[in-house]
Amino acid sequence: MIKLFQYEPALGLPNASPFCMKLETYLRMAQLPFVAPLVTLSGIGKAPKGKLPYVRDGSTVLADSTLIIEHLKTTYGDRLDGWLTAEQRAVALAFQRLLEENLYWAVVHSRWEAPQGWAVTKEAFFGKLPLPLKWIIPVLARRGMRQQLRGHGMGRHSAQEIQAIGQCDIKALANFLGQKPFFMGDEPCSLDATAYAFLANLVWVPVESSLKHYAEQYPQLEIYCRRMRSRYYTP
Numbered sequence: 348m349i350k351l352f353q354y355e356p357a358l359g360l361p362n363a364s365p366f367c368m369k370l371e372t373y374l375r376m377a378q379l380p381f382v383a384p385l386v387t388l389s390g391i392g393k394a395p396k397g398k399l400p401y402v403r404d405g406s407t408v409l410a411d412s413t414l415i416i417e418h419l420k421t422t423y424g425d426r427l428d429g430w431l432t433a434e435q436r437a438v439a440l441a442f443q444r445l446l447e448e449n450l451y452w453a454v455v456h457s458r459w460e461a462p463q464g465w466a467v468t469k470e471a472f473f474g475k476l477p478l479p480l481k482w483i484i485p486v487l488a489r490r491g492m493r494q495q496l497r498g499h500g501m502g503r504h505s506a507q508e509i510q511a512i513g514q515c516d517i518k519a520l521a522n523f524l525g526q527k528p529f530f531m532g533d534e535p536c537s538l539d540a541t542a543y544a545f546l547a548n549l550v551w552v553p554v555e556s557s558l559k560h561y562a563e564q565y566p567q568l569e570i571y572c573r574r575m576r577s578r579y580y581t582p
């Protein structure tokens with residue numbers, strides 16, 4: 348049985364980490380049975396690359412949601428993407444990278460840097476810690492996220508510039524999705540695991556960022572999230 352190590356549910360979502368939610372969504376979409384033992388903050392130390400999610404599949408331990416999905420496709424068959432043409436695969440990969448490597452960092456900024464977002468993040472992720480950890484860990488975690496934001500480059504921009512960058516991504520996603528039921532057409536594919544996880548982490552969290560409000564101008568994004576939730580997360 349596949350063991351998925353991810354954060355506990357937060358911010359009203361199955362996972363406040365879009366990468367964890369992406370992998371869980373992929374497993375659900377591909378109908379691969381899994382168990383998901385909860386990982387506490389201290390348990391992240393066991394993650395092979397210091398980040399979640401990671402999986403144990405038999406004797407194999409693997410980190411990184413994309414590398415894990417590649418492993419799952421190789422081991423259990425490519426259950427979602429077989430129908431895509433080479434051109435569609437190229438477009439899907441480009442949107443996946445847009446979500447994971449660019450828009451993600453704008454969302455990180457809205458949660459960890461912007462004052463309202465940080466108040467929500469701090470309470471959701473660290474609110475249950477005992478004192479004095481409740482005072483110390485959030486400060487250290489925020490410092491670490493700020494370093495990552497600067498290392499990526501997004502954190503070197505002003506808040507206004509980051510909003511503009513994120514808005515371009517959201518507009519591209521909304522225009523490409525249009526009125527289609529799924530990102531690549533009438534059928535879902537693995538890009539939808541990423542798109543759902545990242546969009547739900549934008550439009551359904553109580554972080555009132557300008558990115559979230561911008562996304563609300565495109566109702567198809569929220570309708571899409573509801574479609575994915577009812578198809579894959581309804582018992």
Ligand SMILES: N[C@@H](CCC(=O)N[C@@H](CS)C(=O)NCC(=O)O)C(=O)O
Nearest residue numbers: 364365366397398399400411412413
């Ligand atoms: N490329 C990785 C990214 C995973 C990632 O960034 N996970 C974040 C949560 S969204 C994390 O665990 N961060 C902990 C840290 O940076 O200390 C993947 O696809 O799994």
